[in-house]
Amino acid sequence: MTKKPILDVACGGKMFYFDKNDKRVMFMDSRCFETTLCDGRYFEVKPDIIADFTDIPFEDNSFSMVVFDPPHLRMNGDKKPTGYQHIKYGALYNGWQDMLKKGFKECFRVLKTGGFLIFKWNETEVKVSEILKLTDEKPIFGHKSGKRSNTHWLCFMKEENSKHICDEFMAMFYEKLGKVGKS
Numbered sequence: 001m002t003k004k005p006i007l008d009v010a011c012g013g014k015m016f017y018f019d020k021n022d023k024r025v026m027f028m029d030s031r032c033f034e035t036t037l038c039d040g041r042y043f044e045v046k047p048d049i050i051a052d053f054t055d056i057p058f059e060d061n062s063f064s065m066v067v068f069d070p071p072h073l074r075m076n077g078d079k080k081p082t083g084y085q086h087i088k089y090g091a092l093y094n095g096w097q098d099m100l101k102k103g104f105k106e107c108f109r110v111l112k113t114g115g116f117l118i119f120k121w122n123e124t125e126v127k128v129s130e131i132l133k134l135t136d137e138k139p140i141f142g143h144k145s146g147k148r149s150n151t152h153w154l155c156f157m158k159e160e161n162s163k164h165i166c167d168e169f170m171a172m173f174y175e176k177l178g179k180v181g182k183s
Ligand SMILES: C[S@@+](CC[C@H](N)C(=O)[O-])C[C@H]1O[C@@H](n2cnc3c(N)ncnc32)[C@H](O)[C@@H]1O
Pocket: 009, 010, 011, 012, 013, 014, 015, 016, 017, 028, 029, 030, 031, 045, 051, 052, 053, 054, 069, 070, 071, 072, 088, 089, 090, 091
């Protein structure tokens, strides 16, 4: 697969892109479909790659920028979304906190050291402060937008000594320790 500098792990309908075919971006989403919304508008999710952001199929330190705009609307149980917002943006099902936690971890894993994660969150239902508890990484700056200023754009950077690298080191350390114990 072509090497691109940017990975969008939940591109959806690519609504915030100037160019939906921007060659610098690897577009990923767990869905691929086209439909007509209830208001008659055509809508499609056509990623370059269908994959899950809790298990991103790329090597560590692969991208200079990762874009993470996960679903922000909750859905009770596991019923199929029917409202146009759920169809467009997907939904958060039971266990969503764990899903977003893994998503953050995976985004930082595939980011190069010194690379940036752009995270977008609409806090109509869940406050951004609750979401920030799901990662040990701290954003550098952010901006609020939207009619009610409830859409947050946050910028993180993967640092040399980020929690992810510590985790990796500890995993290696314990693996080596296990081998020493067995020999
Ligand atoms: C808020 S929308 C993204 C909107 C997009 N940024 C845009 O500009 O139109 C969230 C997207 O996350 C996708 N998604 C939900 N769970 C996912 C997962 N585990 N892995 C990858 N994509 C996922 C949904 O299919 C949905 O398209």
